[in-house]
Amino acid sequence: DVKVTQSSRYLVKRTGEKVFLECVQDMDHENMFWYRQDPGLGLRLIYFSYDVKMKEKGDIPEGYSVSREKKERFSLILESASTNQTSMYLCASRWTFGNTIYFGEGSWLTVV
């Protein structure tokens, strides 16, 4: 079974803090994604990476950055957290030539 692991399930951070959300997949997938999910807005793509050290902006990249130094790991960084970044963050991965996306269990971030 494919496993996508998000290290932090629940976080509470203060406004202005730097936040790291880590994601690891164990299936040698080339592509990795970060989405945020908010009620009524569905899943919105923040960034994706189609290979190591490669990244592309998704639909809502403002306020976020990412890092992909190793194939299995994709990190989402909030340089200076703000209250409007309170959300659930979902990491996902897939093979380049496969279409199915495998999601992690999500990280619930609250910024106070």
Place this chain on the structure above:
Amino acid sequence: GQQVMQIPQYQHVQEGEDFTTYCNSSTTLSNIQWYKQRPGGHPVFLIQLVKSGEVKKQKRLTFQFGEAKKNSSLHITATQTTDVGTYFCAGQGAGSYQLTFGKGTKLSVIP
């Protein structure tokens, strides 16, 4: 950019009633996928449709891909309480890495 519209946003049904959710893309898709997210859970892949006019069935679930490859539907026959959750469609444009998700349809089933 590519947009995927999904309706309805919410649907409440009595157990045993049928349920349908619809997706429409602004552009022609290479494939469309459907995911289910249980309350408190994460989206889980259900199925992928690739061919124009394709119809696939999984027990009580029927998935259709339109002839123009711009729309799709998911129909559940005789809903059960285990069907509760949010159903998302996700479309992939030709030559694109990205999947664009619809906003989802949240299904509630009243016992």
